[in-house]
Amino acid sequence: MPRPPSPSIPEKEFLFSSLKESLRLDGRQPLETRTPILTFGPDLGWVECAMGKTRVLAQVDAKMVKPPPERPLEGMITIHSEVSPMAGTEYEPGRPSDEEVNLTRMLDKVLRRSDAIDKESLCVLAGQRVWHLRLTIHCLSDSGNMLDCACLAGIVAFKHFRRPEVEVVGDEVIVHHPSERAPVPLSMHHTPFCFTFAYFPDTDTAPVIDPSYMEQRISAGLISIALNAQKELCVIQKAGGVPLSEEQVLAAIDIAVNKAVALDKLVTKRLEEDWKGRKVEVR
Amino acid sequence: MSSRVEILNDGGYRSDGRRQYELRDISIDLSPRGTADGSALITHGLTEVMVDVFGPKEAKSRGQSVHDRATVSVEVGIMPFSTGERRKRNRGDKRVLELAASIRQTFEPIIQTSLYPRSEISIFVHILQQDGGLLPASINATTLALLTAGIPLTDYVTAMTCGVHSTTSLLDLTILEENDLPHLTVASLPRTGKVTLVTMETRLHAERVTECLKIAGEAGKILHKEMKKAVEARTQKLAQAMEMAPKVAVVGGGSGGVGDVEMEDEMDT
Numbered sequence: 001m002p003r004p005p006s007p008s009i010p011e012k013e014f015l016f017s018s019l020k021e022s023l024r025l026d027g028r029q030p031l032e033t034r035t036p037i038l039t040f041g042p043d044l045g046w047v048e049c050a051m052g053k054t055r056v057l058a059q060v061d062a063k064m065v066k067p068p069p070e071r072p073l074e075g076m077i078t079i080h081s082e083v084s085p086m087a088g089t090e091y092e093p094g095r096p097s098d099e100e101v102n103l104t105r106m107l108d109k110v111l112r113r114s115d116a117i118d119k120e121s122l123c124v125l126a127g128q129r130v131w132h133l134r135l136t137i138h139c140l141s142d143s144g145n146m147l148d149c150a151c152l153a154g155i156v157a158f159k160h161f162r163r164p165e166v167e168v169v170g171d172e173v174i175v176h177h178p179s180e181r182a183p184v185p186l187s188m189h190h191t192p193f194c195f196t197f198a199y200f201p202d203t204d205t206a207p208v209i210d211p212s213y214m215e216q217r218i219s220a221g222l223i224s225i226a227l228n229a230q231k232e233l234c235v236i237q238k239a240g241g242v243p244l245s246e247e248q249v250l251a252a253i254d255i256a257v258n259k260a261v262a263l264d265k266l267v268t269k270r271l272e273e274d275w276k277g278r279k280v281e282v283r
Numbered sequence: 284m285s286s287r288v289e290i291l292n293d294g295g296y297r298s299d300g301r302r303q304y305e306l307r308d309i310s311i312d313l314s315p316r317g318t319a320d321g322s323a324l325i326t327h328g329l330t331e332v333m334v335d336v337f338g339p340k341e342a343k344s345r346g347q348s349v350h351d352r353a354t355v356s357v358e359v360g361i362m363p364f365s366t367g368e369r370r371k372r373n374r375g376d377k378r379v380l381e382l383a384a385s386i387r388q389t390f391e392p393i394i395q396t397s398l399y400p401r402s403e404i405s406i407f408v409h410i411l412q413q414d415g416g417l418l419p420a421s422i423n424a425t426t427l428a429l430l431t432a433g434i435p436l437t438d439y440v441t442a443m444t445c446g447v448h449s450t451t452s453l454l455d456l457t458i459l460e461e462n463d464l465p466h467l468t469v470a471s472l473p474r475t476g477k478v479t480l481v482t483m484e485t486r487l488h489a490e491r492v493t494e495c496l497k498i499a500g501e502a503g504k505i506l507h508k509e510m511k512k513a514v515e516a517r518t519q520k521l522a523q524a525m526e527m528a529p530k531v532a533v534v535g536g537g538s539g540g541v542g543d544v545e546m547e548d549e550m551d552t
Contacts, residue, residue, distance in 0.1 A: 101380045108377075109484050190486075220392070223481070233492060236467070236483040240388025243477035246496050253489055 012218055019205050019215070026052065026212060031255055033195075033210040036152055038267070040274045044183065045161030049153035052212065053143035058153035059136045060161040064175070067123070067130040075122020075130040077112050079104075081137040081150065088142040088213075103147055106194070106237060107137065110151045110226040114192050114234035117158060121187040124166050129173050131163060133186075144213035147224060151194035156267055158186055160274070192234040193263050194226040195256040199242050207248070209255065223249070225256040229264035288459050290448045298459055299328075306443075306455045306502060311513040313431050319407075321432025325424040327455065329414035332421050334428040338404035353399035357387040359408045359421070366413055383408070386421055389470055389480045395435040404434060415458040416444050418482070422470050423506060430514050439510060440479060441503035442470035445495040447487060452495055454502050467492065469499035473507035476500060 039048040045060030083091045122131040162183035167174045198211035198219035221241020226234045307328030316322045319335035342348035359382050419442035426440045446453045446466035465487040470480035
């Protein structure tokens with residue numbers, strides 16, 4: 001496997017020295033995220049999230065399946081994530097790299113294992129029919145911090161998605177077409193958002209949130225924190241990298257708490273705007 | 284989430300009879316095994332992990348070697364007999380890959396890799412029995428195996444899990460507790476008190492994390508003592524064995540030969 005080309009020495013030195021003065025190449029403050037741009041597609045559950053030049057496409061679809069015997073009362077959720085070679089030069093098809101494994105695992109933890117979606121509400125007929133939600137995440141371009149972007153795209157796609165209304169008469173399940181009955185949104189317990197901080201080898205340099213591609217490459221350690229607007233942490237992931245003191249970890253959590261509240265507002269606003277301009281029900 | 288087991292009973296005891304902050308029995312075996320340069324077997328209660336370290340040695344393929352430091356590669360094998368239900372996890376399993384990646388990323392900054400340019404240090408983690416705390420046990424065992432291999436580290440790495448049951452925190456969870464409680468795994472450096480690895484997978488209020496981090500850090504210091512004791516005992520044995528060696532040479536080769544001087548020279552360098 002070819003290693004991705006590392007940034008050249010002058011490039012690194014320039015970045016380190018500018019970061020030391022709390023200057024970032026894209027003019028952001030160290031603790032300022034890029035404002036995500038959410039674009040909704042023609043279908044429900046089709047979301048494109050762009051943070052700067054990082055772009056991720058998420059799509060949700062649902063179909064009815066027979067549940068596995070060990071969990072007859074729960075719906076199923078699967079997440080397919082794919083980093084196409086188009087996203088950046090270091091990605092290539094074949095055996096997934098560490099970064100891709102991390103992305104898939106984090107998506108799984110943030111979106112599925114954090115119980116964001118009420119799986120029991122996806123059950124239609126116990127032991128017979130449940131909804132199987134499939135979230136497909138396509139990473140279109142990587143300009144740093146793809147994880148946060150993918151998590152955001154995924155969770156917004158779930159929020160945007162609406163499943164067809166169903167009716168159970170005896171043992172028969174009737175699925176209503178959207179033109180007959182309005183599709184219903186998924187029942188969700190909470191909305192987790194992920195925030196990534198990058199730390200640098202020089203301990204005097206302040207950490208940055210939402211690192212750009214270069215910042216991520218020269219960083220000596222990342223910490224990803226997923227949490228919801230209710231201050232509940234869902235995932236903390238700091239796998240190695242530069243050692244941090246307890247205070248630094250807690251400081252990062254504090255910042256993430258505030259960012260989550262702001263991001264939650266933005267997402268709610270965008271979803272409302274989209275819903276107003278959309279005509280789903282035909283009456 | 285309905286729990287079938289009582290996590291903490293009214294008397295303040297856990298399902299296996301431990302107190303809130305009580306750790307499970309730890310046993311450490313540093314005896315050499317096979318051709319590995321360093322190996323360690325650690326048990327935390329019923330969790331048993333064996334780690335073998337090979338290297339520093341020439342990198343397997345030229346493409347993997349880095350010109351100014353050693354590369355660290357980690358492979359994790361979860362034995363099919365390690366759990367109740369016998370299940371074979373293939374090597375491509377994402378969970379296993381993630382475990383390996385976490386161990387590698389934890390140790391890369393701790394090992395003084397710059398001392399061994401263009402070489403490779405391979406770490407093989409074998410999980411023999413699992414009863415909760417897989418990642419911490421693997422990290423502790425890896426630290427010990429690296430030490431027995433004589434690879435310079437900047438510090439010990441000690442890891443521990445800390446769970447939260449309603450408002451009380453528990454240390455060193457078994458698999459029963461791990462399935463029911465939100466828990467935090469913390470790997471810390473006992474000398475500086477800094478943390479290198481923090482992972483958490485379940486929902487937990489932000490205010491509980493502070494306490495967890497602190498308690499897990501304390502537990503790390505206790506572990507450090509145990510690990511240090513084991514390493515020192517091993518080194519003492521080695522030192523004794525080395526003291527024996529020249530005596531034998533003197534008896535065999537007469538008094539004050541040239542060979543002895545050469546031996547000392549070698550020791551100095």
